Amino acid sequence: MTQTLRPYRSVLYIPGSKERALEKARGLATDAIIFDLEDAVAPDAKLEARATLRAELDKGGYGNRAKIVRINGFDTDWGKGDVAAMIGADIDAILMPKVDSAAQLDDLAALIPDVDLWAMMETPLGMLNAAEIAAHPRLKGFVMGTNDLAKELNTRFRADRLPMMGGLHLCLLAAKAHGVVAIDGVYNAFKDADGLKAECDQGRDMGFDGKTLIHPAQLDVANAAFAPSEAEVDLARRQIIAFDEAEAAGQGVAVVDGKIVENLHIVTAKALLAKADAIAALEG
Numbered sequence: 001m002t003q004t005l006r007p008y009r010s011v012l013y014i015p016g017s018k019e020r021a022l023e024k025a026r027g028l029a030t031d032a033i034i035f036d037l038e039d040a041v042a043p044d045a046k047l048e049a050r051a052t053l054r055a056e057l058d059k060g061g062y063g064n065r066a067k068i069v070r071i072n073g074f075d076t077d078w079g080k081g082d083v084a085a086m087i088g089a090d091i092d093a094i095l096m097p098k099v100d101s102a103a104q105l106d107d108l109a110a111l112i113p114d115v116d117l118w119a120m121m122e123t124p125l126g127m128l129n130a131a132e133i134a135a136h137p138r139l140k141g142f143v144m145g146t147n148d149l150a151k152e153l154n155t156r157f158r159a160d161r162l163p164m165m166g167g168l169h170l171c172l173l174a175a176k177a178h179g180v181v182a183i184d185g186v187y188n189a190f191k192d193a194d195g196l197k198a199e200c201d202q203g204r205d206m207g208f209d210g211k212t213l214i215h216p217a218q219l220d221v222a223n224a225a226f227a228p229s230e231a232e233v234d235l236a237r238r239q240i241i242a243f244d245e246a247e248a249a250g251q252g253v254a255v256v257d258g259k260i261v262e263n264l265h266i267v268t269a270k271a272l273l274a275k276a277d278a279i280a281a282l283e284g
């Protein structure tokens with residue numbers, strides 16, 4: 001499945017140190033998995049986690065889910081070893097934490113030539129350099145690290161996330177400008193389904209492609225929020241039919257449900273239907 005069509009509605013963090021969780025992930029309805037060697041693994045378990053994860057990846061069984069490995073930073077004792085351990089593994093991307101500049105991606109790219117690169121966007125400097133990071137030729141995805149960003153900004157928690165909106169929008173603009181996947185940050189209260197839905201809806205309305213998740217209980221909410229609804233699919237189909245009929249009649253616009261439909265709406269409608277088909281293929 002191509003990068004542009006692959007769904008990323010739900011992107012679940014799985015600790016690389018937990019063999020049972022790695023096994024369970026093979027059967028979860030998540031579009032993508034971030035196998036985490038960084039924050040989810042204690043310092044004294046880093047080396048064992050690296051070996052455990054590689055062994056589980058070599059076993060396979062993760063199907064069409066996108067497989068992304070979050071390594072430790074190169075300013076630690078483990079980062080470059082994490083990359084070396086993943087050479088030749090069946091993965092789709094390496095995710096670098098706390099990316100501040102495109103130069104950091106150059107260092108990563110030099111160590112692993114045949115795997116897509118993703119960047120954790122979680123620092124003020126990263127927000128300010130989002131455009132140059134997104135433009136890196138190997139960069140395919142942004143993951144928003146909203147917990148770290150909140151810490152760096154010294155913000156208070158707000159359900160509307162107003163204090164970090166500037167950074168989120170900078171990253172979205174950069175991602176859209178350069179065709180990079182953009183995944184929203186985690187929602188920490190994993191038992192609060194209503195709060196999660198509200199934040200997923202907010203992220204979808206902003207333009208994010210999906211949501212990072214910390215617990216399997218969050219999967220259904222994210223998958224629903226970032227998928228085209230039946231009403232959206234129906235409208236897209238009717239827009240395409242009406243526009244085709246208008247063009248056949250020599251007209252440049254159509255009218256559906258009392259609203260003008262132009263070619264730009266048809267581009268959006270066709271992209272929405274392609275996304276719905278990609279989701280159906282993944283789930284099938």
